[in-house]
Amino acid sequence: MAFLQTNIYSNVLEMEVSVNVILPQKTEKKIGTATKGNLTDVPVMYLLHGMGGNHSVWERRTSIERYVANLGMAVIMPSTELGWYTDTTYEMNYWTFISEELPKICHELFPQLTIKREKTFAVGLSMGGYGALKLGLTKPESFRAVASLSGAVNLADRIEDLLAIKGRGFWEGIFGPLENIQGSINDPIFLLDQLVASGDDVPNIFLCCGEEDFLLHGNKTMATKLTAYNIEHTFETGPGNHDWVFWDKWIQRVLEWLPLDK
Structure with missing residues (x-):
């Protein structure tokens, strides 16, 4: 694998943004680190951080580079500050x-990345889980599957x-009046209702949350909604709290779940 630390300029944000990138690279070694590499049509996963994190946190707190080494997949890890994947x-x-x-x-920058929906995924934890689900529900034509680890999916x-x-001041700086979240683009439940009503394909959805996590109730509500709509999804819980012990374990489960040709 190749690990790239990049700085790009965002015309939208009018600022420099840091993005870490893992790219497949064919290597041949005898110490257990050989990997396979693609040069074209590389599957891509956008891996989003939570509050308090940035572009580097997945690389520092998990073994994500090792976990994807033999999947032939690129991983894009952007920094999005505390913006909650929202136009604030x-x-x-x-x-x-x-x-x-x-x-x-x-x-x-990386023309080897796929442009195909069936090979494009979004995954995130906590705030990033919310962001990943929001991507899947608003851009179903772009994402085949999305996964939320301990996501705030029922705001x-x-x-x-x-x-x-x-x-309250922090949240209203992001979303506006909190009573206006419901029924807006910042409400994943509403986005799900809208997508189902449109008749468009819904991406495969994976939700997981620790049994001691304060966001478990919201994840159960989202899973119940998905079941009621008869939407293909996976909802799993297990021992754990809102922390990296849980996320390091469950990102491996997410990678197993992703519909990749392995």
């Missing part, structure tokens, strides 16, 4: 950046979960 009220358009600008930049009905982390 303070005019920092993190959603437009992550959903539109970043994929275009990545395909310009509108769980305002108390947000206020347990930060004060």
